[in-house]
Amino acid sequence: MSQVVKLRDIQERALKELTNRLDNYDIFSLQMPTGSGKTLVALAFRYMYDYRTLVCVRTRNQLMPYIRDAVKFFNTIPGVHLNKGRVCLYLNTEDTELIRCRSCPNYKQTAGIPPETFRRLKAALVRAVAKESLTDPYLLVDRVWGKLLGKGGDLSRIICPYHLFRALDGKALVCTYPFLTYPHLRYYLINYRPEIIIVDEAHNLEDAFKTGWRSITYEAIVRAREELAEYERSTGNSAKAGYYVLSLVQSWFESINRRYGQIEEKVIDPSEYIDLAKEGNAVLEEYASLVSSIVRYKKGRYRRRRVRFFNYRILAFLDLLTDVYAGVEDLVLVLNKGRAELRRYRLRRLYRQLFGPFEGSKVIMMSGTMPSANYLTKVWGIPSERFYVIDLGTRYGKFTCVINRRVSSKYEYRRKEMYYKFAKLLSGIYSTARKSVLAVAPSYEFAGEVGRLLSMSNMSLVVEVEGTRVGDVYERVRKGRYVIIAVAGGKLTEGVEWVGDDGSSLISDVVLLGIPYPKPTEYEELVREYISSSSNPDLQFLYQKERAWVLIRQAIGRAIRKKDEECTVWFLDWRYKDGWWQYRIAGLGTLRR
Template sequence: MELRDWQKQLKDKVINAVKEGFLVALNSPTGSGKTLFSLLIGLNTKGRVIFVVRTHNEYFPVYRDVKKIDPSLKFSFVIGKPSACPFATKDVDTEDINCKYCEIKNAIEVKIDKSPFEKLKELKENAIKEGFCPYYSLLESAKEADIITITYPYFFIEKYLSLLDINLEEYFIVIDEAHNIDRVSEIEERTLSEFILSMAIKQSKSEEVRRILDRLIKELKTLTYQDEKYIKLDKVPELSDEELSLLVDEYEELRKEAIKSKSVSRIYLGSVIRFYATYSTGNFIPFSFSNKIVLKTLELNQYYNLLNDENLSILLMSGTLPPKEYLEKVLGISRKILYIDVEKEVKKKVTGSYQCKIAIDVTSKYDLRSEAMWKKYSSYLLKIYYQARNHVLAVFPSYQIMEKVMSYVNVNKILENEGTRIDDVIKIVKESRQKYIIAGVGRGKITEGVEITDNDRSLISDVVLVGVPYPPEDDYMKLLSKKISEKLGGKEKEYLIMIPALITVKQAIGRSIRNINDTALVWLLDKRYDSLWWKKNLNCFNSTKIRL
């Protein structure tokens, strides 16, 4: 198999660093061949690889590259109960599935002889008639595999990692899309909303439970704000131990009934119970966000303990990896790090290219927001749409801004929301003969690690950044900044505001560059991009300034 020039140049350097106990951080652009490279490093150093990805959508590229390297290698993947259970719908929570009462708990040996999603579909179709569980079968089969693909929870969250029952020291561990690991704590966040409580009322059979939930809705409304930012709360709606016990009893009955009826959908009462269980640990702080209460933690370092284990061989990689200092100061990685920026190391481009255009007559800056500004943004989007050679990806700082601007854009469009399924978006775009504006929010479902391609070429020709996606300087950000301020040495704004925004922008651009031959236009619609910092970090020194 022929390697790319950069892979040949850096292979031995990375292998030696791994053998010397370094954590390797590889920053290499989208479409440059990181997946294949990391698998080769792992097979050369440990012989077995655990490949950690953010979403199930990222399983296929790993499977594809394993087959390129050696079709005889044993590939396996682990997938959660909601996706694996033949009786469950996709929106169900893991805890809602009560395996104790299930008739098909047996595990069989699984050979992955087709793509992960195709194999999963086959397993679920055969599970009921053959009497085996796809979830436990995949979990058991992973122990014998040369390459195991898992999602973040199975590495960063102890209760899921323990289910694998493997010795991590025997594997080379690749953590893909590693710019996202600063958000691992979100996996354990819990939310209480009027929607969740209302759905729990509909599902509950107990009049007393419904009465309790109705009271919680009323209290929730008095505590929350509609702002799309985190506002610290001093309390949550009160729930006594006796009331919680009633909710738990009702939940157990609903779980038992669901699995026995062989139809398991989300049981919203479970979400309420888990919210209060998490709050009771004392490690999470309640915040209001968009009329909901979200429990968030400031104890981020607990999620990165394994990264500091010098007995583990680990490669962090991303096309938008934060700088080494960010890994050390924000994430608290204290072991030796070899940080490699591939294009700087080999002194040439290793993937496709893009041209930048900076609009200097618009901004999403808070004190300049207005209906007139949203209309101006919509005019830009229409202008870009009509000149684009293919689909347009528009990325917004928030859902609120997206909805306001896109309400004035009357062309073919897809708007991201909480229920958006990436598979559906890809299907619409691939099957359509017309152009679409695909609108999403920074670091949302559409802008993170999604490949909208045909024959390995991106179907997105234009990427539009509608404003600058700075994280809001809200109560959570202030508390986090205060907690780690000593490490940041007065650079709180750079590490907690500027770098996350830069990663968001680069990730959006990456959706249009999936191949070394891809080219794209990047429209930076905010006058704040017209600065040395942004031009330097986006490599946009030759950008064109534009006005409507």
Template sequence: MDLRYWQSFLKDKVTEYLKNGFLVSLQAPTGSGKTLFSILVSFQVKPKVLYVVRTHNEFYPVYREIRKLNKTYSFIIGKSSACPFVSGDVDPEDIKCSSCEIYNSAKITVDESPFAFIKKIKKDGVEKGYCPYYSLLGSIEDSDLVLITYPYLFLPYLRESLDINIEDFAVIIDEAHNLDYLNDLQERKLNQNIIQLAKNKVKNSEVIKILDKLEVEIRKSVFSDDKYILMDNYPKLTEDELDILKDEYELEREEAVKQKKISRIYLGNILKFYTSLSEAKVFSYKGSLVSKPLTSRDMLSILNANTSFILMSGTLPPIEYMKKIMGIERRMIYIDVEKEVKSKITGNYTCMIATDVTSSYSLRTTEMWKKYASYILKIYHLAEKHILAVFPSYMIMEKIMNLIEVRKFVEKDKTNIEEIMEKTKQGKTIIAGVARGKLTEGVELTMEGKSLISDVILAGIPYPSVDDFLKLKAEQIRKITGENLIDLLISVPAYISVKQAIGRAIRSPEDKANVWLLDKRFDNIMWKTKLRCYNPRKVKL
């Protein structure tokens, strides 16, 4: 197999580190070939590979590479995606498998792409009487490479469901810049809408009475602010009330399987919120009560196990962050591919810094938003292709994009990539999204492997909000490390978000893009160094 120069140059070095018990952190830009590289070196170390991605959408590139290597593969998706009786967005715990008539597995061999294969076995499972989910679990034993998503590695109960000895595998974790947000997997939310949807399915008057009371108390207690506010006093349920809700929930689960029509059971959301409280703080956030752990350290402790791990990303956090914030204690080698080979291995970009605008909190005015809108319109008319505009928050995005009347697509809570593709077919489009949102992490607008985005706009610096959640997280980490690391918790997520946004326009070695840094705070040595914008052009309206 023909390898790129950097792959040949680093292959033996990375293999040796893995064999000697190091965790390898590999930073390589998008389109550089790190997926194939990581698989090749992993098979040099162990006979089986576990490839871990954030979402199901990231399965296909791995499938494409594994086909080149004459290796067998399988994949695991959640019950809600595998069950043939599910409709819509369902929590896996809503599915009562033990009551299902096809609750048994069949021996299967995965011989197609993941999405084509799951479509086939969902149909076959109903016709032949086997469960696609448990059959996929059974296929792990005979597969050289197994594709899973984050929950199946980092949530202990799901990892145990794989029934494997993880030390028998080399483990590749892709998009590893997301690992500090694993605590989002354990986030539980409660709001008036969830309670109302739960009531719509309930006929038991006692349950309705409990939910009516809870809805009134929630309405009185939450705030609409777009930041986390610690809640010491929030609506509680008694043990008796929880038992009544549990009984009703079990009846709904049983009936859904019996009818072979499984949809989300919102009573489950309420129960999970209240059963999560022993391990999490409770906050108000955008009209909801939210509970989640302050850090991801407990889930990330698996990385300290005696297993061969490769963490990969185009924008890895620095090693200090990985050790002190994420809690990685084992021996680790940090390899930045472009520094190792002393050359660029993917496309390039030109930086411009606007020195007359800022999203700094004290200077957020109507006039500032108008100035940002003028910049974005000017860039739109100059751009050759589509424009990705990234904002620090939904509020700022709304204020600015409401002033812009050209063709645009503005990210919403339920935005999907298909909607963007349809919009951009109409002509040059401003694609507006928030930092750390769906568009800056997932959008892949390409044709024949090359990016269709020519310009990236950073409309302000996406520093995380210094709210109650961040302060409590910093305090918990201070108790563990003895250091005040709040500056690290603010700066690292911000520059990773900026680099991720830029990466949307650089999808191949041939891509070139214009990067517009619209905030005067970018004009300092730290930002120029982190973004490798050593000689940016300064602009003003």
């Protein structure tokens, strides 16, 4: 071991279980209660056992606990794989893969840092983390490098934050999910050759796996035309090939949207994009050459400014679409509210596609709400003979569970009368609650309908929408007693600490407004069909129920921050009387009839 830190009993148990079995198993599922210290368990593999460790988290905000705990317990800071397009000194862009580092003077400057200078820089970052209250590592970059850039001088002599943060620890690296799930971004992680890969909040891997690789919108097509016009005006070069490609794409995109409108997750049959794939492929090489010229032009003109490369995005989408049509890539084209996306759908290939390239690495998936071993092997395709499950419990505190059979969120019942019943029940629960009430809706639309009915009352109310800012909501709830209508799997039920100044929970009641089953879209139906055809028809029901149960457990976990706290959980749907649900609800705590 490299360093020794005083651990909790549950952390010691987790590490003992894992390290004793590393020689015999390759994949682990680690179930630990929320708040039990999973972050320190992950860091221990590097700083106590000296393994070359890669940690993947869902969001950039979840990077900070690893940075803070490394500073707090080990007086060091791990390597951080930041978004290159967010911290590059010359180019601010979402199209990260267009930034080339090898010829950059700042890359060479960073690679040649003397050891003593590197130690001073790292120590300064450690002090900054210990001193500042930061929720995001990019804020650390902004504060430190912002001061350097503000002084002026020779920009080429400034240390590159992207490469410095990656090099902070040669045997510990933390990153967000996209660098693991997107093939065009994860080449560095594969070359990093970690001995241990730890996926935090691993129940979210499924959604990350199904996120679109490449996509286009009507706005992107319009902006791409504007980009061509600007390029022609500024350089005098012809963009004829680009206009031709955009005409093809726009004609197809408009026709498919006229046919289906703002539908959610409509699977587009290959026959409906065959012409686009064939004609686009015929001019792809000429268009790619033009796009390269446009990229060079914009890089030169928009140094140190926010820039988007719209024709590059169209090219990347077309290139992948032709591969899908040719059978090179196993994806489907999905139209989702006016956006065309290329997505994975074969869930049984999740483990192989995400972790197959990491030859020889041990994989530890950890969460407070891990799916069952049955689900992980049969739905995610984890090889059972190399797989070991460690279950150290799911919760602290005491739960009282209540099932109400007068309502249901089934789609055929989602009418004004049903929303009114949910609103009335929620209002009654709030009237007797000791603290704030966290109500969990199956969708944004459902949350909005119930919230609209409650907004006419005099209660303090927050309704989650897609652009909700967690910090703003937290500040309001910290100062008063609210009804928070959140969305299952949304920002207000995943990873949020509803904690008061004294460290206790701000939530006394959690209300499940129905069952958060996935919306029955064509894409979800395709996923379910593939799962059931792979093994047996019952798996599609397992897929639906397990996903909903994970979302429910995540929401319930928001209410307990200490071992002695209590919470009442209200299950508002008559379908919770089903035996499958009854068994799991009874396992949470006391079931009040």
